[in-house]
Structure formats: structure tokens, C-alpha cells
Ligand code: GTP
Ligand code: SPV
């Protein structure tokens with residue numbers, strides 16, 4: 001065993017126990033140093049687990065191809081293992097903790113034979129922040145160790161925060177045989193423990209991210225009176241230099257990274273990035289809601305990312321970036337659909353060498369292919385992104401991917417109505433998780449796959465918290481994804497999303513032209529600043545339309561969604577539905 005880097009008795013005992021169970025050939029404690037990263041990379045390149053990109057254009061960038069059966073989160077194999085089934089609620093898979101441990105520890109037995117066991121201490125949240133928390137992931141995947149170094153504050157820095165007797169969230173992970181039939185992602189919210197086996201992919205395997213910072217943290221947040229959310233955090237600076245901060249909860253692959261890195265299309269206005277996926281929010285001493293990004297990197301969707309849609313992401317990923325399941329051109333560059341013209345010959349994400357014009361052989365990049373890049377490389381990163389107290393939030397956006405029904409932007413009438421908008425959000429499913437794509441489903445607050453306890457209690461927690469915020473943010477709902485009758489997006493999206501954002505800012509400042517509708521407040525058709533954008537006649541009206549027939553149907557769909565929560569549905573939300581029905585008529 002290498003020199004362990006800590007005298008934390010609880011941590012040493014757990015590592016010892018895990019080594020005894022998994023029987024690795026050796027144990028390596030990760031420090032997070034540059035030398036260590038280069039050694040991990042060299043080991044993986046030798047094993048063909050990483051393929052270098054052309055170092056002149058893409059310095060220190062590598063391609064990792066995952067097993068084709070292991071390319072996304074697996075919601076049907078993800079479990080909340082609370083003592084009582086009821087605490088997991090109707091939206092989570094549940095397994096009894098004893099049963100889950102018996103099953104998983106059985107699978108972990110000897111699973112690291114001949115392998116290295118990496119002990120990966122990591123910190124979620126900025127160094128020196130009172131809100132930061134420590135986790136330790138034990139894994140047999142060098143890819144995971146390397147990714148955790150980008151996505152979190154990993155290594156010695158986390159052990160320093162932990163000290164000799166601090167609390168940490170243990171997470172045991174093994175790729176084992178990558179057997180999809182034996183793949184389990186289990187969370188024990190009472191014990192604050194994570195067990196994950198037989199996947200090496202993103203949210204299943206980088207345990208600091210969805211497993212800790214959302215599922216376990218949401219349970220901690222309920223107990224401690226704060227929120228752990230699937231949200232981007234952005235800074236909007238006006239031409240006078242005044243800043244406002246927004247968070248936005250959109251389901252997986254529905255535009256958080258893109259909005260967080262928005263390139264302003266209007267002179268004088270600047271958007272900067274604080275976080276692109278997760279926010280931890282607390283009520284500050286000043287009575288406002290403050291948000292911290294617990295992560296240190298971006299695990300972003302590659303397809304659709306280009307100089308045109310997201311130049312800031314393109315610059316961020318230009319060096320020191322891991323790419324997972326993208327294509328590789330013969331010139332040694334990464335490529336994916338939506339990046340630009342295909343090159344003459346490419347190796348697709350499965351490793352097949354094909355002409356770039358070959359449209360028969362399927363996509364060159366896996367639709368959920370991703371980049372893993374350090375946040376500090378982002379040209380639009382906010383100077384406040386690591387502020388220990390976080391940033392003060394003035395607006396919360398909920399949003400989904402819907403062809404119709406939901407207007408481009410909608411302002412809630414109150415905190416309760418805003419919670420209702422979040423609780424009833426619906427969105428078409430994407431490639432970020434296994435299963436059918438493009439199916440409309442309710443995804444409350446974009447937390448359906450990530451809430452670590454009963455979703456009804458989670459709604460109640462949001463409502464309670466709202467009562468305790470003297471200056472609550474205004475809540476909005478946005479939809480960048482409405483389509484016309486030919487299936488073409490009605491709204492250009494990306495940088496153009498600045499326009500609705502500016503209207504939301506005006507509303508926060510008590511300005512902005514608006515009309516009350518039965519579903520909330522929408523801009524008048526001339527309220528958005530459309531300088532330099534030409535939309536066809538009637539498009540803006542259509543983007544802002546509130547169709548009463550559709551909304552009568554929507555009320556029925558919401559009622560059905562609410563039924564799941566039984567007694568746990570807060571009356572404030574059933575009251576909101578009743579009031580909506582009345583207004584819709
Ligand atoms: P996760 O990392 O899975 O949580 O996803 P995310 O919410 O950060 O989504 P992301 O910004 O990566 O966008 C997902 C996909 O939606 C990409 O292919 C984007 O190109 C596309 N997209 C993002 N914003 C817009 C938009 O405003 N309009 C349209 N039409 N597509 C968008
Ligand atoms: C998501 O699916 O919401 C992601 C990617 O951000 S993963 O880390 O795989 O969860």
C-alpha cells in the first residue's frame with residue numbers, strides 16, 4: 001500500500017475494509033498533483049484506454065471510448081436505499097439497505113483483483129467555503145480518478161479540509177465486469193453512503209456529481225434547511241457594470257451548459273458562468289438566496305457544441321480536456337455532429353474507421369458524448385465563481401424541452417406559483433439517460449432522476465424554504481424548444497436566449513412590459529428587445545401564445561402527475577392547480 005496521506009482513523013479503516021473486500025493488487029492514494037495526472041494518463045494511453053489528440057491543436061486532450069453498453073446514466077438501475085420505502089417516494093427505485101448491501105458487497109467481492117484501487121479524496125465546493133463538503137471515492141478506474149481531478153477539488157486539498165476527524169461521504173465504485181445486468185447505482189441517504197458497480201460512465205461513476213452533490217446532498221439539504229439543485233448559475237452584467245445572478249433548472253441535455261456560457265448578442269451586456277450543472281443554495285444573513293457551484297469542471301454534452309452555438313465552451317475544451325465517445329478525425333482532432341463539416345476520414349465513437357460522408361453507419365459521435373474540462377479554462381468564468389459565500393440569486397428559471405404549450409418565457413405570480421411551475425415541469429427525454437428518447441415526461445425541478453428522498457417532501461421543503469427567504473428570487477419558466485408544424489425550432493436559441501433573460505431582469509427590477517394570462521405573466525409581443533433579430537411574422541406571438549384548450553388538457557395531465565404523491569402533495573400545490581383550472585376555464 002502506498003503511503004496513505006491522512007491519519008483520519010475512520011477513512012483509513014474504510015479504505016482498509018474496502019481493500020479487503022475488493023482485493024486490489026495495489027492501493028494508490030490520489031494527491032491531485034500534475035505528476036500524478038501525467039502518470040495516470042501515461043498508464044491509460046499504454047492500456048489504450050486513452051487516445052491522444054493532435055497535441056499541437058489540442059494540447060493534453062485525450063479520447064476515451066467507453067463500453068458501447070455503458071454510455072449514459074441508467075435510471076432504471078439507480079436506487080435510493082432509505083430505511084423505509086416511503087422515504088424514497090413514488091419517483092425513485094427503492095431497495096432495502098440491507099438487501100442492497102448484501103447484493104452489492106457480494107458483487108464487490110474480489111472485483112479489483114489484479115487492478116489498482118485509487119483512493120480519491122475530493123471536495124465539493126470552493127476551498128475555504130463554509131458550504132463545502134468532502135467525499136472520498138474508492139474506484140478501480142483511472143478514467144474516473146482523472147475525471148474527478150477535473151470535476152472536483154481532488155486530492156491533498158480535500159484531505160486538508162477533512163482534517164483528522166471530519167465527516168466525509170464514502171463512495172465505493174468499481175467497473176467490475178461492466179455487466180449491464182449487474183449494474184447498480186445505490187444511495188443510502190441516512191448513512192450518506194454511495195455504492196456503484198458495473199458502469200464507468202459519467203453520472204453513474206463520478207460519484208461527486210449526481211450521486212453526492214444531488215442525491216445525497218438533497219437529503220442533507222432537507223435536514224439542514226438548504227437546497228441542492230440540478231441548476232446552472234450565471235452572472236448577467238448590464239452596460240453600467242451592475243450584476244444580477246440567475247440559476248436555471250433544465251433537465252439533462254436541455255441547455256444548462258449553453259445558457260451558462262451564453263455569448264451576448266447585444267453590445268454592453270455580458271453573461272458569465274458560475275456553474276453549469278449543480279447549485280447548492282442557502283439563505284444568507286442578508287435575507288437573500290445565495291448559490292455555490294460545488295463542482296470545479298464541466299462534464300458537458302459534445303454534440304451541438306460549436307463556434308457558432310457555444311464559442312466559450314469551444315475555447316474551454318481546447319486543452320487539458322478528456323473527451324468521451326466523440327469521433328476522431330484522421331488529423332487527430334475531436335469531432336461530433338453539429339461541430340462543423342465532417343473531415344474526409346474519421347474513426348467513430350465505436351472505433352470504426354469510416355469516410356466522413358458515410359451517413360449509413362450511424363452517428364460518428366455518441367449522442368451523449370461529453371467533454372470533461374476544467375472550469376477555470378472557461379473564458380467567461382465569473383470572477384465570483386469560487387466566492388466562499390456564493391453569489392446572490394435574483395431569478396430562478398425552470399425550463400424544459402417542449403414542442404408546444406409552454407411559452408418562451410413565463411413569470412410566476414408568487415413563490416408558491418413558482419414552485420408549482422417547477423413541480424409540474426415536463427420535458428422530452430434525451431440521450432443523457434438510457435431508455436426511450438423524445439418522450440414527454442414530468443421532471444419536477446429537473447430533479448426527477450436526482451432527488452434523494454420523497455418528491456412530495458421535496459416540494460414541501462421548497463415551499464417552507466420560500467417562507468424563510470425575506471427577499472426571494474423571482475421564479476420564471478422558459479422553453480427554448482417550441483417547434484413549428486414542420487418540426488423546426490421556432491426560436492433560434494443559444495445566444496438569442498439573452499433576450500428573454502433581459503426581460504426577466506427587467507421584471508426583477510420592476511420594469512418590463514407584460515400581460516397577465518391564466519398561466520402566469522408573459523411579455524407583450526413588443527416587450528423583448530429584438531434588435532438585430534428578424535423573426536417571421538407571427539412567430540413572436542406564437543412563441544408567447546397561451547392556448548386555452550391545450551392548457552385545459554395540461555391541467556388534466558398535471559392532476560394525474562400529482563396523484564402519485566398522495567397525502568404528501570402539499571395543499572399549496574393542489575390549490576395552485578385548482579386556481580389554474582379556474583383561470584383556464
Ligand atoms: P446535462 O449536462 O445533461 O445536464 O445537459 P445541459 O442541460 O447542460 O444541456 P446542454 O447545454 O449541454 O445542451 C444539450 C443540447 O441541447 C445540446 O445539443 C445543445 O446544443 C442543445 N441546446 C442548448 N441550448 C439550446 C437552445 O437554446 N436551443 C436549441 N435548439 N438547442 C439548444
Ligand atoms: C446529466 O445527465 O444531467 C449530466 C450528465 O449532467 S451525468 O453526469 O452523466 O449525469
Ligand code: MN
Nearest residue numbers: 230252253277
Ligand atoms: Mn446534468
